[in-house]
Amino acid sequence: MTEHLLEEIEDGVVTLTMNRPDSLNALSGDMTERLLEALPRLSNDSNVGAIILTGAGRGFCAGGDVKGMAASNVQSSGKSAPASMEQRARALRASMEISRYLHECPKPTIAMIRGPVAGAGLSMALACDIRMASEKSLFTTAFAKVGFSGDFGGSFFLTKLVGTAKARELYLTADKLDPATALQLGMVNHVVADGDLEAKTMALAKRIANGPRIANEYIKKNLNAAESGTLEQVFDLEAWHMTRTMFTEDHKEAAQAFVEKRAPIFKGR
Numbered sequence: 001m002t003e004h005l006l007e008e009i010e011d012g013v014v015t016l017t018m019n020r021p022d023s024l025n026a027l028s029g030d031m032t033e034r035l036l037e038a039l040p041r042l043s044n045d046s047n048v049g050a051i052i053l054t055g056a057g058r059g060f061c062a063g064g065d066v067k068g069m070a071a072s073n074v075q076s077s078g079k080s081a082p083a084s085m086e087q088r089a090r091a092l093r094a095s096m097e098i099s100r101y102l103h104e105c106p107k108p109t110i111a112m113i114r115g116p117v118a119g120a121g122l123s124m125a126l127a128c129d130i131r132m133a134s135e136k137s138l139f140t141t142a143f144a145k146v147g148f149s150g151d152f153g154g155s156f157f158l159t160k161l162v163g164t165a166k167a168r169e170l171y172l173t174a175d176k177l178d179p180a181t182a183l184q185l186g187m188v189n190h191v192v193a194d195g196d197l198e199a200k201t202m203a204l205a206k207r208i209a210n211g212p213r214i215a216n217e218y219i220k221k222n223l224n225a226a227e228s229g230t231l232e233q234v235f236d237l238e239a240w241h242m243t244r245t246m247f248t249e250d251h252k253e254a255a256q257a258f259v260e261k262r263a264p265i266f267k268g269r
């Protein structure tokens with residue numbers, strides 16, 4: 001049986017590849033379960049300095065498996081006791097933890113986007129810290145096209161990135177955006193030539209992974225707090241986190257390297 005999630009590590013960078021290329025990597029039960037297992041585990045792995053999320057083949061992730069949903073609706077129409085609304089909501093809510101892990105885990109996360117990214121796939125990409133897009137990428141919220149309201153935190157992340165008015169437009173119309181427009185709106189950080197996507201994404205990921213990993217963790221905590229916390233709350237966190245990182249070996253090494261006019265060698269301690 002084909003594994004729906006592939007995992008590779010290189011120089012402190014883990015690449016998680018959603019592996020259902022024939023369906024544009026639409027989410028499956030197996031893929032969801034594997035992501036829910038992998039992300040918390042990698043969050044606590046001292047050998048990991050950054051995580052890349054990407055898709056196999058010509059797409060990033062088409063979101064939910066709409067064809068599978070349609071088939072399930074037909075098959076379940078004659079059953080007397082389908083899953084209740086509450087059961088389905090609880091199951092979906094549990095799956096949506098994937099986006100929370102991508103957003104809150106201590107490791108910087110990068111979405112490497114080639115081809116279509118839609119629905120929950122877009123939500124997961126937006127949950128990452130950084131988005132690298134190919135010139136052949138295509139973005140859409142998609143939910144309204146299939147009579148859905150949206151999940152996996154896309155309404156939260158898109159609003160933060162592009163603002164309330166544009167997020168509402170993109171959800172209500174489900175318009176498709178080319179990479180240049182996505183870059184202009186702030187949905188992605190970089191758009192690169194399709195043939196350079198892997199190399200440039202990996203170069204950025206390795207640069208981050210080889211940086212001060214403890215400091216990176218606290219930087220991410222500060223930035224997440226800034227999304228919804230008060231200025232006073234952010235000040236408090238910054239004071240504690242700054243003091244914490246003063247005691248790391250990486251800070252001492254960086255300070256010494258500054259004096260010696262050389263590049264620091266970080267060890268994540």
